[in-house]
Every structure is written in C-alpha cells, then in structure tokens.
Amino acid sequence: MDPLALFTLQVLNALSLSALLFFIALGLTLIFGIMRVVNFAHGAVFMLGAYCGVAAQTATGSFAASLLAAPLAGAALGLAFERSALSRLYAREHSAFLLVTFGLALALTEAIRLIWGADARQTELPAVLAGIVFVMDEPFPVYRLLLIGAGGLCWLLCWLGLQRTRLGLLLRAASQNPTMTAALGNDVGRVRAMVFALACALAALGGALAAPLLSASLGLGSNVIIDAFVIVMIGGMGSFIGTVAGSLLVGFAQTFGNFYVPELALGMTYALMITVLVLRPGGLFGRPE
Amino acid sequence: MLSLSEITGGYAKAQVLEGVSLDAAAGAVTALIGRNGVGKTTLMRGVMGLLPRMQGRISLDGAALGGLPTHARARAGLGYVPEGRQIFPELTVMENLAVGQRQPSRLWPEARLFALLPNLRDRRANAGRALSGGEQQMLAIARALVTDPRVLLLDEPSQGLAPMVVQELARVLRQLADEGVAVLLVEQNLRLTEAVADRILIMARGRIVHDDTAPAFRAAEDELRHRWLSM
Ligand SMILES: Nc1ncnc2c1ncn2[C@@H]1O[C@H](COP(=O)(O)OP(=O)(O)OP(=O)(O)O)[C@@H](O)[C@H]1O
Ligand SMILES: [Mg+2]
Numbered sequence: 001m002d003p004l005a006l007f008t009l010q011v012l013n014a015l016s017l018s019a020l021l022f023f024i025a026l027g028l029t030l031i032f033g034i035m036r037v038v039n040f041a042h043g044a045v046f047m048l049g050a051y052c053g054v055a056a057q058t059a060t061g062s063f064a065a066s067l068l069a070a071p072l073a074g075a076a077l078g079l080a081f082e083r084s085a086l087s088r089l090y091a092r093e094h095s096a097f098l099l100v101t102f103g104l105a106l107a108l109t110e111a112i113r114l115i116w117g118a119d120a121r122q123t124e125l126p127a128v129l130a131g132i133v134f135v136m137d138e139p140f141p142v143y144r145l146l147l148i149g150a151g152g153l154c155w156l157l158c159w160l161g162l163q164r165t166r167l168g169l170l171l172r173a174a175s176q177n178p179t180m181t182a183a184l185g186n187d188v189g190r191v192r193a194m195v196f197a198l199a200c201a202l203a204a205l206g207g208a209l210a211a212p213l214l215s216a217s218l219g220l221g222s223n224v225i226i227d228a229f230v231i232v233m234i235g236g237m238g239s240f241i242g243t244v245a246g247s248l249l250v251g252f253a254q255t256f257g258n259f260y261v262p263e264l265a266l267g268m269t270y271a272l273m274i275t276v277l278v279l280r281p282g283g284l285f286g287r288p289e
Numbered sequence: 290m291l292s293l294s295e296i297t298g299g300y301a302k303a304q305v306l307e308g309v310s311l312d313a314a315a316g317a318v319t320a321l322i323g324r325n326g327v328g329k330t331t332l333m334r335g336v337m338g339l340l341p342r343m344q345g346r347i348s349l350d351g352a353a354l355g356g357l358p359t360h361a362r363a364r365a366g367l368g369y370v371p372e373g374r375q376i377f378p379e380l381t382v383m384e385n386l387a388v389g390q391r392q393p394s395r396l397w398p399e400a401r402l403f404a405l406l407p408n409l410r411d412r413r414a415n416a417g418r419a420l421s422g423g424e425q426q427m428l429a430i431a432r433a434l435v436t437d438p439r440v441l442l443l444d445e446p447s448q449g450l451a452p453m454v455v456q457e458l459a460r461v462l463r464q465l466a467d468e469g470v471a472v473l474l475v476e477q478n479l480r481l482t483e484a485v486a487d488r489i490l491i492m493a494r495g496r497i498v499h500d501d502t503a504p505a506f507r508a509a510e511d512e513l514r515h516r517w518l519s520m
Contacts, residue, residue, distance in 0.1 A: 173388045187358075
C-alpha cells in the first residue's frame with residue numbers, strides 16, 4: 001500500500017479519535033474552569049450516553065434518536081446532580097467534591113450494570129453511515145468522517161457559544177472572578193448548574209457517537225476519563241483552545257503510536273503528557289493561578 | 290436611601306464590625322474614612338452579602354436586603370466598586386462592562402460613558418490585564434455605573450489614580466449624586482473626600498465614631514484627625 005495513502009488514513013483515524021475525545025475533555029475543562037474541581041464522574045456520563053444511545057436506537061430503530069436521547073439524558077442527570085449534591089459543596093473542601101463525583105461514577109456504573117447487564121452492547125449503523133468511501137484509492141469508513149465533522153461542529157458551536165452568548169460571557173467571567181460576577185447581579189449558582197448540565201450533555205453525546213465504533217461496555221467510562229484528564233492537563237486546566245490542542249495531540253499520539261510502534265502505544269499518551277508538563281507545568285495554554 | 294443598622298459580623302475567626310449604623314442618602318455623597326484595618330472594606334463586603342457571617346438590618350428605600358444573596362442585592366440597585374479593582378483580567382473592556390448589563394444601561398449609554406472616561410474608549414477591545422492600574426480603576430467604576438445603580442459603593446476608588454484623574458473622579462461622583470444616586474465612598478484620600486462629600490463618617494474599632502456634615506468635619510478637622518485618623 002502506498003505509504004502516503006496509509007499516512008493519510010492514519011491522519012483521518014487520528015482526527016476521528018480526537019473528535020470523540022474532545023466531546024468529553026471539553027466538558028471536563030469547562031467544569032474545571034468555573035468550579036475549580038475535577039468531575040470524576042465525567043467518564044461515567046460518557047458511558048451512560050453510549051448505553052442510552054444504544055437503548056434509544058434499539059427502541060426506535062433510529063440512529064438519530066440516539067444522538068438526541070443521550071445528550072438529553074446527560075443534561076438531565078447533570079442538572080439533577082449539580083442542584084441536589086454539588087451545589088452544596090462549593091463552599092467546602094475540594095476533597096468533598098471529588099469524593100461525591102467519584103461516588104456518582106461508581107453509582108452510575110452499577111446502575112448501568114443493573115439495567116443493561118455486564119455484556120457489551122452495540123447496534124447497527126444505518127446503511128449510509130456503515131459504508132466506506134475511498135480516500136486516495138483506499139477504503140475508509142464513512143462513519144469516521146462523520147465523527148470528524150461532528151467534532152469540528154462541536155468545536156465551532158462551543159467556541160461561538162463561549163464568545164457570543166451571555167451564558168458564555170458569564171462562564172468566562174465566573175471562571176475568573178465568581179465574587180464580582182455575582183456582585184454585578186448574576187446568579188453564579190445558576191451559571192454553574194447550566195455549565196455542568198451542558199458539559200454532561202456533551203459527554204453523553206460523545207458516548208452515543210462512540211457507541212457504534214467502540215460499543216457500549218462497562219470499562220468505557222474509566223478508559224476514556226483517563227485520556228480526558230491527560231488532554232486537560234496537556235492543554236492547561238480550564239482552557240478552551242488548550243482542550244482542542246490536547247485532544248488533537250492525544251488523538252494523534254494514540255493513533256500513530258498504535259500503528260507505527262504498537263509495543264509503545266500504551267506509553268505514548270503518558271510520555272506526551274510528561275513531556276508537555278516538564279516543559280510547561282501549567283499545560284500548553286494554562287494560565288498561572 | 291441605603292440604611293444600615295447595628296451591623297455586626299466579620300470572618301470565621303474575627304469579629305470586625307461591632308454594631309455599625311449609618312445612612313447613605315440619595316442625592317448625596319457619604320464618605321466613610323478611618324485608619325487601616327478598622328473594617329471599612331469588611332462593611333462594604335457585608336452590604337454586598339459577601340461576608341461569611343453578619344447580623345443587623347440593611348435596607349434600600351425601606352426594603353430589607355439582609356436575607357438576599359449577592360446577585361439579588363446588585364439587582365435591587367447596589368453597584369459595587371471593590372477595593373483593588375477586581376476587573377476580569379481575561380475579558381476585554383467591553384466584555385467587562387457587559388457582565389453587569391442584563392439590559393443596556395438607561396443612564397450610561399456608551400457615548401456618555403466614554404465621554405466621561407475617554408481612556409476606556411481607546412482600550413475597548415483590550416483585555417483587562419493589559420490596562421494600566423488607573424485604567425483598570427476606571428473600568429471598575431464604569432462597570433458599576435452601567436448597571437444603573439441606585440446606591441454606588443466605592444472602596445478606595447482613587448487608589449493608583451493620577452491626581453488629574455482623581456479630580457475627574459470627584460467630578461463624576463458629584464454628578465452621580467446630583468442625579469439622585471446614593472454614593473457611599475470609602476477613602477483614604479482626604480482631599481478627594483472633602484472635595485465631594487456631603488457627610489463624612491469616621492469608623493474606628495468596628496463602629497461609626499463620628500457622623501456629621503462636611504463643613505462640620507472641616508471645622509473640627511485637626512482634632513478629629515489626631516484622634517481617629519493619625520497612626
Ligand atoms: N478574609 C479575611 N479573613 C479574616 N480576617 C480578615 C479578612 N479580611 C480582613 N480581615 C481583617 O479584618 C479587619 C478589617 O479589615 P478591612 O479590610 O475591612 O479594613 P479596612 O478598613 O478596609 O482597611 P484598609 O484601609 O487597609 O483597606 C482587619 O483586622 C483584617 O485583618
Ligand atoms: Mg479596605
């Protein structure tokens with residue numbers, strides 16, 4: 001096979017993986033930005049999205065329905081969890097927050113096991129998406145191209161949302177100075193709840209998009225949260241552009257690592273993280289606190 | 290009119306306010322002065338609902354504010370220019386102004402605001418952190434103005450401003466009061482205070498120890514300074 005074609009396919013593979021990771025890492029970084037804490041449950045929400053997507057598609061026969069059901073379920077769960085538990089903890093120690101989100105991750109995993117059982121679940125993609133296209137005369141799955149498009153669209157919409165909407169402005173303001181944001185008449189608690197719900201919706205949508213590729217299984221959440229942590233550390237906690245860069249770096253490192261040096265593939269992500277953090281301890285786009 | 294009565298409170302381990310009562314009348318500049326550390330900033334934070342513990346009555350035109358969260362107090366008409374500016378460093382000047390504007394300002398449309406603070410006009414697209422200290426201070430004031438406050442709380446707004454700009458600030462505060470705003474000004478700068486204040490209050494040991502008109506303050510200034518203000 002033509003090495004250039006091979007390389008191109010790997011680039012596309014890497015981009016599609018980056019896109020999936022972006023969905024979960026972006027929410028993690030937005031939550032960190034405004035709450036200054038890490039949401040350990042974010043991987044479990046991604047996994048819940050995958051299962052909800054599969055269930056919705058099984059029930060309705062429509063893949064589009066899965067892409068609607070998953071973010072709705074994610075947003076509802078995020079909102080309920082933020083209002084009932086997290087909102088009471090901001091004033092306290094961060095460790096309480098971490099424990100509670102860790103507890104949610106465990107509870108969600110067990111709930112999924114109870115509802116859907118321990119076996120991995122997968123559904124068929126609709127015929128148009130299950131097909132292949134030829135890229136430089138080599139076959140490539142259509143669905144991976146769709147993922148790249150979805151990731152790009154998500155990036156664009158979230159960037160516009162952050163820059164152009166009132167919620168985006170308040171999210172940025174509250175990330176920098178929550179006290180003054182409130183003293184200027186804004187309900188910061190409400191902003192936090194909406195950001196948390198949105199971040200969970202994004203993660204769940206990412207899960208639903210990943211389901212046809214990776215299948216919904218109980219290990220999905222813990223696998224993907226580690227990659228998401230690495231991305232957020234590389235990019236710089238709370239930085240939008242850093243998350244984009246981090247997702248691309250991790251997506252490319254894993255894809256090319258797997259392909260060209262499979263023995264070292266597992267270590268690639270960590271080697272990348274350590275290199276970046278040694279050179280720039282705050283991450284690529286991190287700002288000193 | 291903003292009215293405080295028997296305010297006590299402070300931080301987890303330190304009681305700072307020991308029963309503060311004062312009125313800041315609409316249409317007047319009420320100045321609050323006092324030595325470092327007597328609790329002026331703590332009082333301002335208390336009025337905004339930013340203290341971990343506080344008791345006493347706070348009312349705005351007769352309506353109690355005491356139980357309200359910070360954002361509701363701001364919406365009720367309190368504008369806050371905090372000590373140390375506290376602008377949003379990563380937001381542009383225009384974005385800093387927009388944070389407090391749920392709707393466009395009635396009293397301070399852009400043209401009027403920038404006529405008042407022309408430096409900000411040239412810096413409108415710059416990030417807050419790129420401004421000079423004086424420009425940041427003006428931004429903090431402008432940010433409170435565009436919320437159309439009925440009461441404006443200012444905590445040492447002249448800090449870091451050049452003398453020319455302090456004069457400008459005095460003019461702005463006077464103008465605001467003349468338009469009916471209740472201005473409560475905490476200051477170390479006695480020249481500014483005497484130039485604009487209708488009443489001058491002195492705080493010591495968590496209480497108001499002197500409360501009189503500006504002319505009365507000037508008449509007894511030497512003694513008051515010696516007793517309550519010098520180190
Ligand atoms: N966050 C805090 N936690 C505990 N104590 C505090 C805190 N902030 C201030 N204090 C204490 O409360 C007292 C009053 O401080 P405050 O800042 O209100 O004084 P101030 O009159 O504004 O002084 P200055 O003129 O220097 O601004 C001081 O003894 C100070 O050490
Ligand atoms: Mg002070």
